Amino acid sequence: MMRRQFSHTYTARYDEGDCYGHLTPSAFLRYMQDIAALDAEDIQLPGDGYWIIKRTMIDFTAPVQMHTRLEMQTYGMGFSRITAQRGYEARIAGAPQDQPVISAHSLWVYVDKRGRPTRLPEGTAAIWLPDGPVAPSPEASFAPMPQGAPETTTYRVRFSDIDLMKHMNNAAYVEILDNAAWEIYTRADMTPETAILAARQYDIEYLESARLGEKLEIRTWFDDFPSAGKSFTRYQQVWRGDTLLARARSNWLYSLAGSSTHSEAEGR
Numbered sequence: 001m002m003r004r005q006f007s008h009t010y011t012a013r014y015d016e017g018d019c020y021g022h023l024t025p026s027a028f029l030r031y032m033q034d035i036a037a038l039d040a041e042d043i044q045l046p047g048d049g050y051w052i053i054k055r056t057m058i059d060f061t062a063p064v065q066m067h068t069r070l071e072m073q074t075y076g077m078g079f080s081r082i083t084a085q086r087g088y089e090a091r092i093a094g095a096p097q098d099q100p101v102i103s104a105h106s107l108w109v110y111v112d113k114r115g116r117p118t119r120l121p122e123g124t125a126a127i128w129l130p131d132g133p134v135a136p137s138p139e140a141s142f143a144p145m146p147q148g149a150p151e152t153t154t155y156r157v158r159f160s161d162i163d164l165m166k167h168m169n170n171a172a173y174v175e176i177l178d179n180a181a182w183e184i185y186t187r188a189d190m191t192p193e194t195a196i197l198a199a200r201q202y203d204i205e206y207l208e209s210a211r212l213g214e215k216l217e218i219r220t221w222f223d224d225f226p227s228a229g230k231s232f233t234r235y236q237q238v239w240r241g242d243t244l245l246a247r248a249r250s251n252w253l254y255s256l257a258g259s260s261t262h263s264e265a266e267g268r
Contacts (some may be wrong), residue, residue, distance in 0.1 A: 004128045005075045006039035012068045019192045023064040025178065025199050025250075028102060029056065029171040032088050035074045036108075036181075047121035050107045051084070053170045055139060058104040058202045069093035070101075076128025077105060078136035081118045084108045084124070085136035093214045107139065115165065142205055145235050150219035151187075153180040157214050167209035173246050174204065177236045180218035190226065202229060204248040214240055225233060226254045236251045 016027035036051070064070065071092045077085040085107050089100035112118040125133045161172040185195065210216060220234040231253045238246040 002129075002131050002132070003075050004043075005073050006035065006042060007071065007073045007189065008035050008038055009071045010070045010072055010090075012064055012066050012070065014066055017066040020063070020196055020198075021066045022198065023066070024070070024175075025058065025060075025202050026171045026174040028058065028064075028090070028104075029174055031070070031072060031090070031172065032056070032104060032106065032146055035072055035088070036086060039074055041099070043127055045121060045124065047110075049110050049112050049118055049121075050115075050165060052082075052111055052165065053117075053206060054107045054109050055201070055205045056104060056106040056170065058102065058199075059075050060199050060201065061099065061103075063198050064090075064092070064101060076125070079120065079125035079129070082110055082120050082137055083136060084110070084120070084128075085130045100242060105223075107136065120133075141192060142203070142247065143235065145219075145237065145247075146221040146223065148221065148239075150221050153183050153218045155180070157210050157212055157216065157219060159208075162212050165209070167211050168207065170204070170206055173206070173238060174202070174248075176180075176216070176238070176267045177204075177250075180236070180253055181234060184220055185226065194257055195226070195228070196257055197226075198253045198255070199250060200253055201251040203250070204246060206242055206246050208240070208245045210238070210245050212238055216240055218246070222267070226252070228254055228256045230254060 010031050012023045016023055018024050071093045072088065072090045074086055074088050077087045085105060088104040090102040091097060091100050109117050110120050155176050157168050161168045163169040217239045219237045219239065223233040226232045231251055234250050234252065236248045237244060
């Protein structure tokens with residue numbers, strides 16, 4: 001099947017890395033937003049609506065070091081009347097590898113100026129899938145939150161968190177989720193000097209929009225609390241009062257600084 005692909009090269013900047021020198025999940029989400037916008041601009045997509053992300057799933061094969069050049073591709077996977085499923089692949093520039101170091105897909109919804117879902121511009125699907133329309137692949141059911149009381153933290157939406165739609169950007173949600181988790185880790189005496197956490201997977205679903213100045217509560221659960229040398233799964237929700245705004249499931253590898261486990265993670 002023929003499909004349009006759009007490519008762009010990114011260099012992981014110093015400010016896009018964490019304290020380990022690894023590209024952060026939120027920084028990669030911003031690459032995903034950017035390349036999708038560049039793709040749409042390149043084909044001069046008609047219509048005066050906006051695209052918003054409803055769900056994103058990312059697989060990280062290995063940590064990406066600062067200043068690494070990533071050759072990134074995006075392509076359409078499937079379309080409905082109001083949604084588009086888009087794929088992404090990122091490979092280290094010049095590296096002899098067939099498999100991407102990071103792969104992802106996301107479900108986008110097309111909305112009008114009032115933020116309401118609306119029909120895609122005529123011919124949108126044919127731009128990316130010239131052989132004929134393909135329906136979006138079914139998304140996996142979202143994992144239920146574990147039983148038991150969560151750890152909680154709070155956050156107030158800042159001006160730097162909002163985007164063109166005047167609501168909290170999807171990458172900003174991931175930043176507050178990761179920061180909330182580190183508040184919990186430090187309560188258990190985990191510090192960046194000893195605990196190295198590398199993202200393996202991130203699955204996040206956006207249900208409602210947060211806006212400037214709103215107070216949010218982040219609830220966090222673990223399948224098992226992080227233990228050195230093992231991977232663990234983190235479950236999180238973002239609430240505004242009684243309204244669930246977003247929920248996420250992420251998997252991480254916990255290594256001790258200087259351990260062989262961490263060295264193996266760097267070379268995967």
